[in-house]
Amino acid sequence: METVFVSGTLPGDALDVLREAPFEVVQHEGGVASDAFAACADRVRGLVALLTDRIDDALLARAPRLAIVANVAVGVDNIDLAACAARNVVVTNTPDVLTEATADLAFGLLIDAARRISEGDRLVRAGGWQRWTPTFHLGAPVHGMKLGLVGFGRIGKAMARRARGFGMHVGYTQRRREPEALERALGATYVASLDELCATSDAISLHLPLTPESRHLFDAARLARMRPGSILVNTARGPIVDEAALAHALEHGPLAAAGLDVFEHEPKVHPELLARENCVLAPHIGSADRPTREAMSSLAAANVIRMLQGQPPLTPIRPA
Numbered sequence: 001m002e003t004v005f006v007s008g009t010l011p012g013d014a015l016d017v018l019r020e021a022p023f024e025v026v027q028h029e030g031g032v033a034s035d036a037f038a039a040c041a042d043r044v045r046g047l048v049a050l051l052t053d054r055i056d057d058a059l060l061a062r063a064p065r066l067a068i069v070a071n072v073a074v075g076v077d078n079i080d081l082a083a084c085a086a087r088n089v090v091v092t093n094t095p096d097v098l099t100e101a102t103a104d105l106a107f108g109l110l111i112d113a114a115r116r117i118s119e120g121d122r123l124v125r126a127g128g129w130q131r132w133t134p135t136f137h138l139g140a141p142v143h144g145m146k147l148g149l150v151g152f153g154r155i156g157k158a159m160a161r162r163a164r165g166f167g168m169h170v171g172y173t174q175r176r177r178e179p180e181a182l183e184r185a186l187g188a189t190y191v192a193s194l195d196e197l198c199a200t201s202d203a204i205s206l207h208l209p210l211t212p213e214s215r216h217l218f219d220a221a222r223l224a225r226m227r228p229g230s231i232l233v234n235t236a237r238g239p240i241v242d243e244a245a246l247a248h249a250l251e252h253g254p255l256a257a258a259g260l261d262v263f264e265h266e267p268k269v270h271p272e273l274l275a276r277e278n279c280v281l282a283p284h285i286g287s288a289d290r291p292t293r294e295a296m297s298s299l300a301a302a303n304v305i306r307m308l309q310g311q312p313p314l315t316p317i318r319p320a
């Protein structure tokens, strides 16, 4: 029987489906760093990986029979794709099934950051709420704001659809401009220059993968170009933003607030961000509604089963 290693507990019936395939399923919370993985590495054929697993050439060398790495995430920055390609290991991810959940969370962070909801919650719990006054706990308007989307893939477009309901003006930037009919349908305007989008948006939301080009795309210089009083939302990957520079921009301007679901060194958060009241912090839960996580797990399991049974996987990553 072929062996499949699963890096942790999956919601739903993905594990049963793998066992019924039938495969020998070895599962361990410690992922590929665990002794359980080490003990079966020489025979493992399929790996259901989490974004907390680092899949590099050294790991692949320990698993010579590995045919597929099925990541339970849309982002694959935890995987050395070139090393996988060189060793003929197929990599899959979980696109589509998490699009709406992630856009929901990004939109939630945007509203929270603008209207200071979490900050208000802390204040109420601490007994700091005296009375209603016209100047108490003022934030930024959400409806009608100019929203700049950096990356306009599935999740960026789902943000644009939500923004319409709030009467927002949506600009987006990415390498390739979308067809005009699609822009019209989503009410989104292409802005070729990222700096221009930053300078003209009330809020910027990040929806691009982490690559060598996007690492620290939002560094001190770029953050300084953002509009005074504006908001940054990051549900993509932490290292796209320089956290020390972000903390500085939140304290000294130009940013009024930020909403973050991802961090440079998860689960650690930069101490200066922890100290900022105007920074909403979420524990990487973009896709964490139950049906979405079940669908991601099922998709990863289906990719492994198809691959090991000689069929093409459903959502392969094509090496660049």
Ligand code: GLV
Pocket: 051, 072, 073, 074, 075, 076, 098, 236, 286, 287
């Ligand atoms: C989560 O961060 C994902 O990439 O799916």
